[in-house]
Amino acid sequence: MRLYECAKVMRSKNAGPFTLTIDLMFEDRESFDRVLAAAGFSTGRIARLYGVPEDSVQICPFERVLTVKVTMPRPGPSSGARGDRDVYGCQQHFPLADMVL
């Protein structure tokens, strides 16, 4: 199953002009636990999908609202700089959304 189908909400946004943060919100604890436990859901694999260093990717579970937050440096230039494609960072949840666990 693709992550996009596992999550109830999947959204990306800048957290400041240099940082990208992606929230995966789940309907139930089972999906939340399954994604967190999946071997494929790792900082290494996410880093390769986005072309950023592995040690710059953070996976941060927020159990209270069954959400997993993934934070990394913006893969391209900073927000709105030459070469940027997404000033607000709102459509950067792909290719993570395409990840099959």
Place this chain on the structure above:
Amino acid sequence: MSQAMGDEIRFVSLCGMLGYGYPLGSLETAMRAGAEFVGVDAGSTDPGPYYLGSGTGFVRPLQVKRDLEPALCASVSHGVPLIIGSAGGSGAAPHVEALLEVLRGIARERELHFRLGVIAADIEPQTVSDALAEGRMRPCGPSGSLTADAVRSCNRIVAQMGTGPIIAGLEGGADVIVAGRSCDTAIFAALPIARGFDPALALHAAKIAECGTLCARPGGANDALLCTLREHDFIVEPANPAKSCYPDTVAAHSLYEQPDPNCFYEPEGMVDMSDCTFEQFGERSVRVSGTRLVPAAKPTIKLEGTALRGYRAITVAGMRDPGAIAHIGQIEAGVREAVSENLAGTIEADGYSLRFLRYGMDGVMGTLETERNTPPHEIGFIIEAIAPTQELADSVVSLARSTALHCHFEGRKCTAGNLAFPFSPSDLQAGPVYEFAVYHLMELEDPDALFPLRFEEV
């Protein structure tokens, strides 16, 4: 201002962004509920570096007037302060001035009189260079090490003020505060902290309040949120009776635009939410407690500075011919070569950038796109040129456009033209291009000293 422990303070956040709109009834409800001040955030870095760089707002003056007029009238008639932070969007001198112009216009039309406190947030490049030389500058997140060149390249630098300068304005008797670039939290935490309420709770409440009713259901930043701060907790409630807060919607707010849902950083220190409790309190409100503040070892403030990186021109077109779509790479290479040959002697290829955005193919993700198997039946095409002057950018895009239109490729059938232009003129000037060259933290003994405050009787 007196201590008020054991007491409570109620305030209203007008909406998530001054100019994004809110129902007027929500403001009336909030005033009737006894709001002791009205706060509103007027800025953000979300729309990118252009607005700080160019000194313009991303919300039009008419929208600002629409939102500001009822708030100013309510504040004056109820005798409670109105606090506006990050005035004009980016909070530098031209932004503050643009907001003051709207404010003074309303005051004239409605014959309102009040004491105005204006706080500037502009920082001299020399101040940053000195701090850099003294080792007092560090990156904010992944913004990299700051260099002296980056500081020199900035056309404008602002700093985000904390609660201190706003408290000074209120203590000086201001009825209305117009603050330049501010921490979102400072707008709403200043008065409660000055009145002696717990800074941890005040900052957490402020963090939620600055987005209006984004923490409610139905969500959205375009409505007013009431906050009541008490000795050991705070309560949030949408002013609009059609909206409700729930423990999950309020807790989930700490995810929004934040790298870490358990904490955030302010000049006052790290606000730790990991032990917070969120409980339903009445039908439409939520009670929050347990926030802690870990004071900063060394006070810091966040700086934002922009540098001009050239001028942009674009052309927008569509492509429907399957042969042209299949050979798009070849067309692009041909255009690049023709443009660079044509302009040799005027500008070399490393002096400008030429970019092809291919919507329907990989326009959003670029090289990160993984979906490359199905050829699209149609693509949207933007050709972008960035060059040291507008005239050069216009010329690069014009040449690129005519070349792309007529560029030959293998097996070409659409020999009259490869592109469908929706507009005449087909090329658009997009003006100066800026970049955040400074997005760093500055350590300093007295952060409040950087934000001069002046008063004015309106």
